[in-house]
Amino acid sequence: MRALPVLVHVSAKTNASRSSAAVEDYLERILELINTKGYARVVDIATSLDISQASVTNMVQRLDGEGLLKYEKYRGLVLTTAGETLARNIARRHQLLTDFLKLLGVDERVIEHDVEGMEHHISPSTLRAIETLTAQLKRRPALLARLR
Amino acid sequence: MRALPVLVHVSAKTNASRSSAAVEDYLERILELINTKGYARVVDIATSLDISQASVTNMVQRLDGEGLLKYEKYRGLVLTTAGETLARNIARRHQLLTDFLKLLGVDERVIEHDVEGMEHHISPSTLRAIETLTAQLKRRPALLARLR
DNA sequence: TAACTAACTTAGTCATGCCTAAATTGGAAC
DNA sequence: GTTCCAATTTAGGCATGACTAAGTTAGTTA
Numbered sequence: 001m002r003a004l005p006v007l008v009h010v011s012a013k014t015n016a017s018r019s020s021a022a023v024e025d026y027l028e029r030i031l032e033l034i035n036t037k038g039y040a041r042v043v044d045i046a047t048s049l050d051i052s053q054a055s056v057t058n059m060v061q062r063l064d065g066e067g068l069l070k071y072e073k074y075r076g077l078v079l080t081t082a083g084e085t086l087a088r089n090i091a092r093r094h095q096l097l098t099d100f101l102k103l104l105g106v107d108e109r110v111i112e113h114d115v116e117g118m119e120h121h122i123s124p125s126t127l128r129a130i131e132t133l134t135a136q137l138k139r140r141p142a143l144l145a146r147l148r
Numbered sequence: 149m150r151a152l153p154v155l156v157h158v159s160a161k162t163n164a165s166r167s168s169a170a171v172e173d174y175l176e177r178i179l180e181l182i183n184t185k186g187y188a189r190v191v192d193i194a195t196s197l198d199i200s201q202a203s204v205t206n207m208v209q210r211l212d213g214e215g216l217l218k219y220e221k222y223r224g225l226v227l228t229t230a231g232e233t234l235a236r237n238i239a240r241r242h243q244l245l246t247d248f249l250k251l252l253g254v255d256e257r258v259i260e261h262d263v264e265g266m267e268h269h270i271s272p273s274t275l276r277a278i279e280t281l282t283a284q285l286k287r288r289p290a291l292l293a294r295l296r
Numbered sequence: 297t298a299a300c301t302a303a304c305t306t307a308g309t310c311a312t313g314c315c316t317a318a319a320t321t322g323g324a325a326c
Numbered sequence: 327g328t329t330c331c332a333a334t335t336t337a338g339g340c341a342t343g344a345c346t347a348a349g350t351t352a353g354t355t356a
Contacts, residue, residue, distance in 0.1 A: 020342080020343090022342080022343060022344095041303075041304090042303070042304060042305090043302080043303060043304080051343090051344070051345090052344075052345060052346080053303075053304065053305085054304090054305075054306080054307095054344090054345075054346080054347095055343070055344055055345070056304095057304065057305055057306085058305095058343080058344090059343080061305095073304080073305075073351090074303080074304060074305080074350090074351055074352070101274060101277070104274075104277035104278070104280075104281060105277060106273055106274050106277050107273060110271050110273050110274060111274075113269075113271065114269055114270055114271050114274045116269075117266075117268070117269025117270075118265075118266045118269045118270065120265070121261075121262055121264075121265020121266045121269075122262055122265070122266065123258050123261065123262050125254055125255060125258050126249060126252075126254050126258060126259075126262045129249070129252035129253060129254050129295065130252070132252075132294075132295055133252060133295055136291060136294055136295065140291070143284060143288070143291075146280075146284055147277065147280055147281055147284065168312080168313090170312080170313060170314095189333075189334090190333070190334060190335090191332085191333060191334080199313090199314070199315090200314075200315060200316080201333075201334065201335085202314090202315075202316080202317095202334085202335075202336080202337095203313070203314055203315070204334095205334065205335055205336085206313080206314090206335095207313080209335095221321090221334080221335075222320090222321055222322070222333080222334060222335080
């Protein structure tokens with residue numbers, strides 16, 4: 001009697017768990033819209049990200065397929081628990097990076113540009129390191145003064 | 149007699165001057181290969197970047213078109229002055245970011261991954277700020293010790 | 297309830313940057 | 327000089343994520 005074959009190491013990462021930069025941008029903005037306006041329609045997302053409504057419809061359908069939000073044609077969308085958790089993490093990362101660069105005296109416009117580019121490529125451990133550094137810097141005004 | 153119309157602010161950025169992440173990756177690696185092996189063939193670049201030779205041929209032809217290197221079919225390539233200058237700047241940025249994260253105690257593997265992702269999105273002014281910060285940190289062992 | 301219109305969806309296209317498979321080139325060895 | 331073969335190029339394709347144009351939906355207003 002042979003042992004049954006066993007699936008070793010069943011994908012620790014599901015398809016949905018590795019999100020692209022575009023997916024992260026959408027989720028981040030959707031959460032922000034919901035927090036400020038109370039809702040996020042296709043047209044709101046499109047305006048906010050400065051892309052076409054058609055592109056947003058496509059992506060929103062995809063995010064629904066990935067279980068990050070619930071979407072009903074013509075009716076609107078809400079983030080799922082998974083989607084909201086992910087969006088919050090993305091937003092937090094964005095905020096931490098912004099705070100860090102602010103501390104260094106980088107110009108606001110440049111901060112926005114750079115953070116939007118960088119944020120999708122920063123690992124949790126790097127983020128933690130920057131968080132720690134930021135905290136330490138905040139209590140060293142003398143050092144901060146030297147950074148300009 | 150009317151004044152002639154004048155073109156104000158003639159594009160400070162030529163087409164070639166805004167390089168994509170892919171272009172930067174290629175230039176960076178080509179310079180590195182030339183510095184270590186003395187040359188950079190299509191096959192070397194392909195192996196080093198872990199992409200196909202066909203893709204490298206395409207990109208190399210494009211970089212030639214953009215004036216960043218001189219390429220002769222089947223014969224090889226050399227960086228132009230513009231290409232080498234750009235490549236050096238990219239390499240320097242890469243090094244600065246690596247040094248910075250090293251100082252924070254981030255794991256080498258993570259540094260490599262994150263720097264490769266981030267480097268294409270960092271403005272000169274942000275880079276300068278990080279450079280200054282790194283220099284200051286280097287002379288504060290007590291503070292550095294706290295970052296772990 | 298019929299028309300209007302903002303919001304939305306569908307269909308088809310494009311650029312980037314990668315791929316594989318199938319030629320082609322040219323230097324080395326015979 | 328032929329043959330061989332590693333390096334290279336060409337041709338054709340694919341995924342992502344954007345676009346425009348054209349058609350659909352549904353809430354509002356007359």
